[in-house]
Amino acid sequence: MPQALPVVAPQAAHRPLFAGFDVGGTNIKVGVVDAEGRRVAHRSLPTEEERGSDDAARRMAAAYRELLAESGVAAGDVVRAGLATPGPMDIPAGKLLKPGNLPHWHDQPVRDQVSAATGLPVTFANDANAAAYGEFWCGRGRDAQSMVMFTLGTGVGGGIITEGQLIEGRHSCGGELGHILIDPSPTAPLNTLGIRGSLEGYCGSYGVLARAEAAMAAGDPTSLRKRLEQGAELTPLMIAEEAESGDQLALDVVLETARYLALGVVTMVHAIDPEMVLIGGAMTFGGEGSRLGERFLARVREESQLRMIESLRDRVTISFASLGGAAGYYGAAGLACREHQR
Amino acid sequence: MPQALPVVAPQAAHRPLFAGFDVGGTNIKVGVVDAEGRRVAHRSLPTEEERGSDDAARRMAAAYRELLAESGVAAGDVVRAGLATPGPMDIPAGKLLKPGNLPHWHDQPVRDQVSAATGLPVTFANDANAAAYGEFWCGRGRDAQSMVMFTLGTGVGGGIITEGQLIEGRHSCGGELGHILIDPSPTAPLNTLGIRGSLEGYCGSYGVLARAEAAMAAGDPTSLRKRLEQGAELTPLMIAEEAESGDQLALDVVLETARYLALGVVTMVHAIDPEMVLIGGAMTFGGEGSRLGERFLARVREESQLRMIESLRDRVTISFASLGGAAGYYGAAGLACREHQR
Numbered sequence: 277m278p279q280a281l282p283v284v285a286p287q288a289a290h291r292p293l294f295a296g297f298d299v300g301g302t303n304i305k306v307g308v309v310d311a312e313g314r315r316v317a318h319r320s321l322p323t324e325e326e327r328g329s330d331d332a333a334r335r336m337a338a339a340y341r342e343l344l345a346e347s348g349v350a351a352g353d354v355v356r357a358g359l360a361t362p363g364p365m366d367i368p369a370g371k372l373l374k375p376g377n378l379p380h381w382h383d384q385p386v387r388d389q390v391s392a393a394t395g396l397p398v399t400f401a402n403d404a405n406a407a408a409y410g411e412f413w414c415g416r417g418r419d420a421q422s423m424v425m426f427t428l429g430t431g432v433g434g435g436i437i438t439e440g441q442l443i444e445g446r447h448s449c450g451g452e453l454g455h456i457l458i459d460p461s462p463t464a465p466l467n468t469l470g471i472r473g474s475l476e477g478y479c480g481s482y483g484v485l486a487r488a489e490a491a492m493a494a495g496d497p498t499s500l501r502k503r504l505e506q507g508a509e510l511t512p513l514m515i516a517e518e519a520e521s522g523d524q525l526a527l528d529v530v531l532e533t534a535r536y537l538a539l540g541v542v543t544m545v546h547a548i549d550p551e552m553v554l555i556g557g558a559m560t561f562g563g564e565g566s567r568l569g570e571r572f573l574a575r576v577r578e579e580s581q582l583r584m585i586e587s588l589r590d591r592v593t594i595s596f597a598s599l600g601g602a603a604g605y606y607g608a609a610g611l612a613c614r615e616h617q618r
Numbered sequence: 619m620p621q622a623l624p625v626v627a628p629q630a631a632h633r634p635l636f637a638g639f640d641v642g643g644t645n646i647k648v649g650v651v652d653a654e655g656r657r658v659a660h661r662s663l664p665t666e667e668e669r670g671s672d673d674a675a676r677r678m679a680a681a682y683r684e685l686l687a688e689s690g691v692a693a694g695d696v697v698r699a700g701l702a703t704p705g706p707m708d709i710p711a712g713k714l715l716k717p718g719n720l721p722h723w724h725d726q727p728v729r730d731q732v733s734a735a736t737g738l739p740v741t742f743a744n745d746a747n748a749a750a751y752g753e754f755w756c757g758r759g760r761d762a763q764s765m766v767m768f769t770l771g772t773g774v775g776g777g778i779i780t781e782g783q784l785i786e787g788r789h790s791c792g793g794e795l796g797h798i799l800i801d802p803s804p805t806a807p808l809n810t811l812g813i814r815g816s817l818e819g820y821c822g823s824y825g826v827l828a829r830a831e832a833a834m835a836a837g838d839p840t841s842l843r844k845r846l847e848q849g850a851e852l853t854p855l856m857i858a859e860e861a862e863s864g865d866q867l868a869l870d871v872v873l874e875t876a877r878y879l880a881l882g883v884v885t886m887v888h889a890i891d892p893e894m895v896l897i898g899g900a901m902t903f904g905g906e907g908s909r910l911g912e913r914f915l916a917r918v919r920e921e922s923q924l925r926m927i928e929s930l931r932d933r934v935t936i937s938f939a940s941l942g943g944a945a946g947y948y949g950a951a952g953l954a955c956r957e958h959q960r
Contacts, residue, residue, distance in 0.1 A: 364929040373929065422788055436889065438785050445891025446764055449929050455888035457881045457925060460801055460820075471925050473881070478802075539799045539815070543885060546797035547778065549787025583799060583813050587706040587715065587791050 279598040282414050284314035286347045293349065294612040295357035295396060297336055298403060298604030299386075301325060301377035304332065306339050307602065308349060309609035313414025317347035318605065329372070329384040337393035356616045357396040358608030359387060360406035367448040370400050376468075399612040402444070403604050405451050407597075408435020409442050410607025411554050416598040422550040425597060426453055426540060427557035431468070432476040436548060442611070454480060458539040478536035481512045481559055488515055488529045498525035516561045520568045530561050530568065531575045538579030545584060545592050556597030564596040621940040624756050626656035628689045635691065636954040637699035637738060639678055640745060640946030641728075643667060643719035646674065648681050649944065650691060651951035655756025659689035660947065671714070671726040679735035698958045699738040700950030701729060702748035709790040712742050718810075741954040744786070745946050747793050749939075750777020751784050752949025753896050758940040762893040766886045767939060768795055768879065769899035773810070774818040778890060784953070796822060800881040820878035823854045823901055830857055830871045840867035858903045862910045872903050872910065873917050880921030887926060887934050898939030906938040 284290075289310035298305040300323060307318040321339045323332060344351055361381075364373040370387025372378065387400040401409070408425035417423040421440065427433040434453025436443040443450040454467070454476030464473035465483055477483045488510060492498060499518045504510060519526035541553050555576065562569035577594050584592075599606055626632075631652035640647040642665060649660040663681045665674060686693055703723075706715040712729025714720065729742040743751070750767035759765040763782065769775040776795025778785040785792040796809070796818030806815035807825055819825045830852060834840060841860045846852060861868035883895050897918065904911035919936050926934075941948055 364927075434889075438780070439783065441781065441783070443780050443890060446893045447891055447929055447933055449888070449891040449927065452888040452891070452927060455927055456798075456885040458799060458802055460878060460881055461803070469927060471927070473925075536802060539802055543798040544889065546791070546794040547776075547886065547889060548785060549789055549791040549794070551788045583815075585706075585791065585794060585797055585811060585813070587789055591789055 279416065281599060281602055282314045284310055284312070284316060286316050286349050289314065289316045291353050292355040292616065293353045294609040294616070295340055295354050295394065296605035296607070296609030296612070297357060297359045297390065298406065298608055299323065299332070299359070299361040299378075300403070301362070304336055305602070305605045306336060306343060307605035307609060308343060308347070308354060309606060311613055313418070313606065313610060315602070315606065316349060317343045318602070319343055325378050326380050329381040329386050330389050333386070333389035333393040336390060340394055354396065356399060356612040357390065357394055358399045358401060358406065358610070358612035359390050360401045360403040360604045360608040361386060363402045363448065365400070365402060365448050367400050367402070367444055399608070399615045401608060401611050402448065402451070404433025405435040405442055405444060406607035406611060407556065407603035408437060408451065408554070408607065409610050410599050410603040410605070411556065411597045412437045413610035414599070414606055415603060416554055416595055417552050420551040422548065423552045423554060424544045424548055424550045425554040425556060426537065428479055428537070428555065428560060429558040430481050432480050433557070436544070438548060438550070453540060453544065456540055456543055458536060458543070475536065475540040479533055479540070484512055484515065484529060484533050484559070485510055487532060488526070491525050491529065496525050499523040500526055512559045512561070516568055520562065520566075530572055534572050534575035535579045538576050538583065541576060541580045541594060542583040545580070545588055549588065550592065552593045552595065554595055554597040556600075556603060558601070560596060564598070569596070621758065623941060623944055624656045626652055626654070626658060628658050628691050631656065631658045633695050634697040634958065635695045636951040636958070637682055637696050637736065638947035638949070638951030638954070639699060639701045639732065640748065640950055641665065641674070641701070641703045641720070642745070643704070646678055647944070647947045648678060648685060649947035649951060650685060650689070650696060651948060653955055655760070655948065655952060657944070657948070658691060659685045660944070661685055667720050668722050671723040671728050672731050675728070675731035675735040678732060682736055696738065698741060698954040699732065699736055700741045700743060700748065700952070700954035701732050702743045702745040702946045702950040703728060705744045705790065707742070707744060707790050709742050709744070709786055712740075741950070741957045743950060743953050744790065744793070746775025747777040747784055747786060748949035748953060749898065749945035750779060750793065750896070750949065751952050752941050752945040752947070753898065753939045754779045755952035756941070756948055757945060758896055758937055759894050764890065764892040765894045765896060766890055766892045767896040767898060768882060770821055770879070770897065770902060771900040772823050774822050775899070778886070780890060780892070795882060795886065798882055798885055800878060800885070817878065817882040821875055821882070826854055826857065826871060826875050826901070827852055829874060830868070833867050833871065838867050841865040842868055854901045854903070858910055862904065872914055876914050876917035877921045880918050880925065883918060883922045883936060884925040887922070887930055891930065892934065894935045894937065896937055896939040898945060900943070902938060906940070911938070
């Protein structure tokens with residue numbers, strides 16, 4: 277069953293508190309979270325990317341101050357912020373490099389911009405890594421010692437935590453699980469970066485759409501065709517809806533996605549041997565509690581078990597993540613908490 | 619250029635010292651190593667697997683005591699031993715499970731057996747993990763903060779070190795890099811465990827031999843055929859020799875192995891973002907300093923760069939390991955040293 281987000285009333289929260297900022301191409305989410313990983317308050321603001329990161333940092337700080345005022349939290353109770361952004365980035369330097377969906381933020385010192393605007397020391401992290409850390413800190417992975425998370429969306433991201441430590445990598449690229457390679461064929465799909473045979477090319481939304489389009493082009497019957505004829509655009513959501521309604525082609529596309537994802541899961545289980553693997557992100561085909569989502573997850577598990585060494589078979593938990601779109605700001609706050617406690 | 623093993627004279631070694639035992643199916647290697655990762659003395663004894671692990675532990679202890687006597691090291695200078703064995707194993711429990719090449723050692727408490735026989739506290743580790751740790755501690759990886767190592771032999775093993783910590787895994791299966799999956803095809807080769815499409819199925823010796831046999835069966839001209847007609851058995855060494863002598867089929871098999879290995883390298887680089895990737899083990903086609911070995915490594919690098927995200931391209935060092943067959947006992951001693959210093 278879907279799990280409720282951990283929350284706590286402001287007056288009952290365990291001080292100190294931490295702010296988490298999760299920057300996406302469309303929205304920026306802000307949360308205030310206590311030291312036990314419980315949310316005290318949250319809100320969202322538009323990214324308005326084209327106004328640049330310094331402007332966004334000021335608007336983030338304003339939203340954060342309003343949030344404190346509304347929830348009756350004293351500013352002094354918040355001791356550190358976490359900032360999660362898309363990569364590529366240079367975490368030690370606190371800088372973005374050239375993230376594709378934030379073209380006006382390239383090469384900006386975002387950590388210091390947010391720190392200056394909020395008056396808080398800031399811990400900087402990759403967004404998919406932060407989401408994984410959020411699940412580990414206070415989501416589905418909260419009782420695990422080690423965890424690998426895959427986030428499915430337009431792209432495929434991820435995060436790896438071993439012995440409580442997030443693997444951020446030497447070049448701030450740890451957990452780029454969309455770019456693990458699952459196919460050596462010269463005809464394997466290319467991903468958006470031109471890399472052939474990567475997990476993302478099969479399990480990112482464009483890979484899923486491409487397989488559906490190829491099956492339709494082959495003439496297979498499908499209720500998707502009717503919806504496209506009505507002028508709708510093909511999306512993973514439409515595929516999920518038609519699969520739920522019994523369309524075989526759409527269902528096959530979803531379950532093939534599960535099979536490809538399982539290759540990535542098995543690879544990471546053999547490399548890391550984690551206690552738990554979580555599947556999250558925007559494209560989980562209805563996700564936890566939905567008939568199709570549960571069928572998708574069951575297929576990921578089955579196809580993974582088939583390919584695992586005996587010592588690991590049936591011993592690694594594979595589940596949906598539980599924090600949904602809040603994982604990023606929970607995780608950013610959690611990384612801030614970890615740094616504060618060091 | 620091949621790097622000499624780090625060694626030191628017994629009287630110049632920095633105390634305390636550590637013993638390293640590396641158990642293989644044929645031989646057991648024993649080394650005494652100082653706290654700086656320099657070897658003081660070493661020897662090898664036959665495993666004689668069928669006599670069981672308790673017998674082997676007593677012979678290991680006897681060999682170790684002789685080694686101390688011969689090198690003039692006082693027994694009290696050695697404070698802890700490391701024991702590396704093939705998996706599967708239960709590291710926290712100090713037990714072997716059912717390693718394929720040690721059938722008479724199944725379910726034996728080898729850590730305590732070696733501890734009782736030597737009188738030393740013992741740190742227990744997987745052999746490929748120990749080899750990786752050895753390279754990290756005092757081999758080619760000694761200046762790196764993080765490292766992934768692939769060991770090529772009959773099987774393919776590995777080890778991952780991030781921020782100085784070896785990833786041993788929740789079920790003592792961390793770094794099972796031979797079992798990462800690189801091919802989703804239903805016709806991909808099976809490995810010895812029946813898993814389809816794994817790196818080991820392409821880059822373990824049997825995968826390499828199978829590709830050479832398939833190419834010969836297709837009738838391609840090759841000097842390998844003549845050697846087989848003379849009664850020799852096809853081995854990776856023979857393939858390497860004929861490739862060095864200019865045989866195109868043999869060379870293609872070697873360079874294809876490099877291409878497949880590169881898929882595994884890229885996967886681990888994207889997952890871990892390490893400072894360095896090392897290639898070691900018994901099947902490196904002549905290895906460092908040989909013409910063929912360098913050509914193999916160059917191909918691994920080229921094929922890896924082709925598939926890496928821009929942020930990592932040309933930024934991760936890919937090299938041969940430098941400790942050769944000694945990596946396991948150096949690493950076992952290093953893990954003992956690390957545990958002692960905690």
